[in-house]
Amino acid sequence: MRPVWIKNAAQLVTLAGENGPRRKEAMSDLQLIEDGSVWIENGEVLAIGSTSELEAAFEARAQEADVVDATGRLVTPGLVDPHTHVAYGGSREREFEMRLEGSTYMEIMNAGGGIHATTRMTREATENELVEQTTRRLDSFLAHGVTTVEGKSGYGLDLETELKQLRVMKRLNESHPIDLVPTFMGGHAVPQEYKGREEEYIDVLVNEMLPKVADEGLAVFNDVFCEVGVFTPEQAERILIAGKELGLIPKIHADEIKSYGGAELAAKVGAISAEHLLKASDEGVRLMAEAGVIACLLPATALYLREDAAKGRAMVDAGVAVAISTDCNPGSSPTTSMPLVMNLACISMRLTPAEALVAATINAACAINMQDKVGSLEVGKQGDVVMWNVSNYQELQYLFGVNHVHSVWKKGLQVVG
Numbered sequence: 001m002r003p004v005w006i007k008n009a010a011q012l013v014t015l016a017g018e019n020g021p022r023r024k025e026a027m028s029d030l031q032l033i034e035d036g037s038v039w040i041e042n043g044e045v046l047a048i049g050s051t052s053e054l055e056a057a058f059e060a061r062a063q064e065a066d067v068v069d070a071t072g073r074l075v076t077p078g079l080v081d082p083h084t085h086v087a088y089g090g091s092r093e094r095e096f097e098m099r100l101e102g103s104t105y106m107e108i109m110n111a112g113g114g115i116h117a118t119t120r121m122t123r124e125a126t127e128n129e130l131v132e133q134t135t136r137r138l139d140s141f142l143a144h145g146v147t148t149v150e151g152k153s154g155y156g157l158d159l160e161t162e163l164k165q166l167r168v169m170k171r172l173n174e175s176h177p178i179d180l181v182p183t184f185m186g187g188h189a190v191p192q193e194y195k196g197r198e199e200e201y202i203d204v205l206v207n208e209m210l211p212k213v214a215d216e217g218l219a220v221f222n223d224v225f226c227e228v229g230v231f232t233p234e235q236a237e238r239i240l241i242a243g244k245e246l247g248l249i250p251k252i253h254a255d256e257i258k259s260y261g262g263a264e265l266a267a268k269v270g271a272i273s274a275e276h277l278l279k280a281s282d283e284g285v286r287l288m289a290e291a292g293v294i295a296c297l298l299p300a301t302a303l304y305l306r307e308d309a310a311k312g313r314a315m316v317d318a319g320v321a322v323a324i325s326t327d328c329n330p331g332s333s334p335t336t337s338m339p340l341v342m343n344l345a346c347i348s349m350r351l352t353p354a355e356a357l358v359a360a361t362i363n364a365a366c367a368i369n370m371q372d373k374v375g376s377l378e379v380g381k382q383g384d385v386v387m388w389n390v391s392n393y394q395e396l397q398y399l400f401g402v403n404h405v406h407s408v409w410k411k412g413l414q415v416v417g
């Protein structure tokens, strides 16, 4: 593979710094290089600096490389999406209409739609059909500058289909340019066949599903939907502790629809991140800051459900490391656009343009334990790079709702543009 030499970038965002979640003022520190340049070789960043610095070091080798002129353009690390439900079957556009006609998300789910509808369609799909449908979504992520994606199971809710979803993600992680990081989410809902026998389902999840998933090494994280009418905080805790004992790191869908002690539980069980948090209590946010739990905020979901977004500004100010994500799923957020999510982080949560970019790169990488490889452009990290059709990072957030991606490299290989 030929090296790639990107030079003359109007702004090169490196995000060099502490290899951990950025909080408070550190969320505004982009480590920008004006007239920046990066040399990628063997899939990794070999050198990064000003164009004149890299010219001095690499001019003699210029013939060997694909040289990319980034004059007038912004260059950033590949975006990271730390929370998706990307590997699902089917589609739910009729529910979109039903919500516009007045039904709520939970009403639709309790009537057998929502997560249950996608569970039926995912159970029916073959592994190859799921690979094919998920590939299209991953291609769309790449086209929006996203080079690393977390993906959850949770549309199987039985051992066989949960494993099928996780195997689909394993196959795609191996065959698709995107790094796909797997999360087991058998705790996404109580399947309809266990209605009224919730504890029995949790027994199956804890005693059969989790050990099998851990044994086959099919997931890194274990997530649960802690919500009124889904799993109580006590049930969620049992599921998360059982996973933790098997080496699966806890994550929680917390306080999305109702305030339910999810943020507090995230701090208590040592979750790597808590997701949604629209209705998180002030005390829960304080406990998350204290315990170092990353807040993974999903402003596109709030918009799509026509709810007020999470209090992102207050969370950053309280010292919580904030990451952002699409929540890509067929019900509450059918989008693959992390650029739109960055725009919304600014517009509906009052993050600054710099904070939104940190939340979509290094903090997102930390939320899925990928910070050693991705999330910033530093020597030795993966050559995951996006070149944008704007000249600075403020413009990226200001010209909203537009895909400004010009080209994308994954591990030094050009995959878009």
Ligand code: NIG
Residues within 6 Å of the ligand: 085, 114, 115, 118, 225, 253, 256, 301, 327, 329, 330, 331, 332, 333
């Ligand atoms: O994160 N809240 C629960 N799970 C997903 C939605 C899943 C669905 O509606 O299919 C979410 O919003």
Ligand code: FE
Residues within 6 Å of the ligand: 083, 084, 085, 253, 275, 327, 329
């Ligand atoms: Fe989700």
